[in-house]
Amino acid sequence: MxxxxxxxELDMHEVTNAVDQASRELQSRYDFKGVSASFEHSGDKVQLEAEVDFQLQQMLEMLKAKLTGRKIDIKCLEIKDPELGGVKARQEVILRQxxxxxxxxxxxxxxxxxxxxxxxxxxxxxxxxxxxxxxxxxxxxxxxxxxxxxxxxxxxxxxx
Known part of the structure; x- marks a missing residue:
């Protein structure tokens, strides 16, 4: 029958590649020159870290574009609220599967x-x-x- x-399911290898691409783009973008901002991928989470909330939003759009480019549906992303504190702003993105x-x-x-x-x-x-x-x-x-x-x-x- x-x-x-x-x-x-998610192809975690493609997710890792997308995060790496977003990190490389982050280093080469003019509006992020001299800014301490980074992507960190571990397990089923991606941690975004920047100086202000506005930069986190730009980084999130970069990540979504790279994931879409690698044929990963962004409906699998669970985006947490940004944590603003002191000198750093952090945001966690959970990859659901x-x-x-x-x-x-x-x-x-x-x-x-x-x-x-x-x-x-x-x-x-x-x-x-x-x-x-x-x-x-x-x-x-x-x-x-x-x-x-x-x-x-x-x-x-x-x-x-």
């Missing part, structure tokens, strides 16, 4: 309400969708692409 998995239980339930509910001839089943951090026909599965993929889900979705493990 044909099936596929719905997941939300993996489907939590509430999001899995939302996906299964969306599929079931569509009246397509497919079944959705939660399996940890992914949702497996099975159906008798390949066309039904492709309709389910199109439905999920159009759905209002706050994380970017990928479809993998397609079996015929």
């Amino acid at each position: 044909p099936s596929f998995d719905v997941v939300s 993996g489907l939590d239980q509430a999001l899995c339930k939302k996906i299964t509910k969306t599929v079931k309400e569509s009246k397509l001839k497919v079944q959705a089943q939660i399996q940890g951090e992914k949702v497996r969708i099975t159906g008798k026909k390949r066309d039904d599965l492709q309709q389910a993929m199109a439905l999920l692409r159009e759905a209002d889900i706050e994380l970017p979705l990928q479809f993998n493990n397609f079996r015929d």
Whole structure:
């Protein structure tokens, strides 16, 4: 029986490359000459550090542009409020991946309400969708692409 998995994953290697590119652009930009500003990537977080809040906003736009250029959907970013203190301003950007239980339930509910001839089943951090026909599965993929889900979705493990 044909099936596929719905997941939300990030290519961390591409994220690292995007942060490195943003750091290089930061060093070469004229409006950041003589300013102590930096990007720091560790695990699933990117820490932005600058002298004032306005520079953090510019750095955030730089990071978004570099991530988009590397085909990473910026819906996966959870942007925290900037921490302004003394001489430094910091902002944390969390990279979200993996489907939590509430999001899995939302996906299964969306599929079931569509009246397509497919079944959705939660399996940890992914949702497996099975159906008798390949066309039904492709309709389910199109439905999920159009759905209002706050994380970017990928479809993998397609079996015929």
